[in-house]
Amino acid sequence: MSTLSNATNIFWQDCQLGKPERQKLLNQKGCVVWITGLSGSGKSTLACSPSSELHSRGKLSYILDGDNLRHGLNKDLGFKPEDRTENIRRTGEVAKLFADAGLICVASLISPYRRDRDTCRAMLPDANFIEVYMNMPLSLCEARDPKGLYKLARAGKIKGFTGIDDPYEPPLNCEIEIKEDDGDCPTPKVMAGQVVTYLEEKGFLEC
Numbered sequence: 001m002s003t004l005s006n007a008t009n010i011f012w013q014d015c016q017l018g019k020p021e022r023q024k025l026l027n028q029k030g031c032v033v034w035i036t037g038l039s040g041s042g043k044s045t046l047a048c049s050p051s052s053e054l055h056s057r058g059k060l061s062y063i064l065d066g067d068n069l070r071h072g073l074n075k076d077l078g079f080k081p082e083d084r085t086e087n088i089r090r091t092g093e094v095a096k097l098f099a100d101a102g103l104i105c106v107a108s109l110i111s112p113y114r115r116d117r118d119t120c121r122a123m124l125p126d127a128n129f130i131e132v133y134m135n136m137p138l139s140l141c142e143a144r145d146p147k148g149l150y151k152l153a154r155a156g157k158i159k160g161f162t163g164i165d166d167p168y169e170p171p172l173n174c175e176i177e178i179k180e181d182d183g184d185c186p187t188p189k190v191m192a193g194q195v196v197t198y199l200e201e202k203g204f205l206e207c
């Protein structure tokens, strides 16, 4: 699927009221927290935890979850490489809009290809794209297998499953890495703390 615009004679419309005014209203800075990792690595769990924490502090966030988006906006897409690329591109564009609205947008998708994630990063001012890598071993994800999909993939009933017979390219320079500590996975609260602390230290929770 082409990412080039097919439309001609289109013009960008600006409005006097912009992102700075919205950020001031919300007393926060719009950004995208992009969580990437294998199925079962804890992306959705991590996405929900800081959102609750931020909410209780009066900060507005919104979660874009890959599974959920595939029920609507991306329901026409499968898991072929070009479909995954389009899935990430569309989600990146939506995340960019949420960030422009002044929200802390938490996107949680496998997003297995480095180039696609970098494309999303390039859509935003660099510091406003916070890539979080759920660096959990495949063995742990497979042992969790909450949806039974790894089992189906191992049995050859799902083809092209990430980590089994489809690639996952880990980030080379992410802002946050969540990994096991001495063989233990950090609790959702600890993982969320890592993200919220980062946002706080970088000044996203005030304007």
Ligand SMILES: Nc1ncnc2c1ncn2[C@@H]1O[C@H](COP(=O)(O)OS(=O)(=O)O)[C@@H](OP(=O)(O)O)[C@H]1O
Pocket: 038, 039, 040, 043, 044, 066, 067, 070, 079, 083, 084, 085, 087, 088, 108, 109, 110, 111, 112, 147, 149, 158, 159, 160, 161, 162, 166
């Ligand atoms: N072939 C294959 N590979 C990987 N995942 C698969 C596949 N088929 C279905 N699923 C389910 O789809 C969820 C991943 O959707 P995403 O939109 O995040 O995927 S991607 O970013 O486009 O790769 C993923 O959800 P999570 O487990 O939450 O990651 C799976 O439940």
Ligand SMILES: Nc1ncnc2c1ncn2[C@@H]1O[C@H](COP(=O)(O)OP(=O)(O)O)[C@@H](O)[C@H]1O
Pocket: 037, 038, 039, 040, 041, 042, 043, 044, 045, 046, 144, 146, 185, 186, 187, 188, 191
């Ligand atoms: N930090 C954690 N500690 C223990 N179990 C976890 C943790 N994070 C996620 N889980 C569990 O692992 C499974 C997969 O988590 P999920 O967030 O659905 O992953 P993903 O969105 O990457 O597929 C779920 O059953 C979830 O409860």
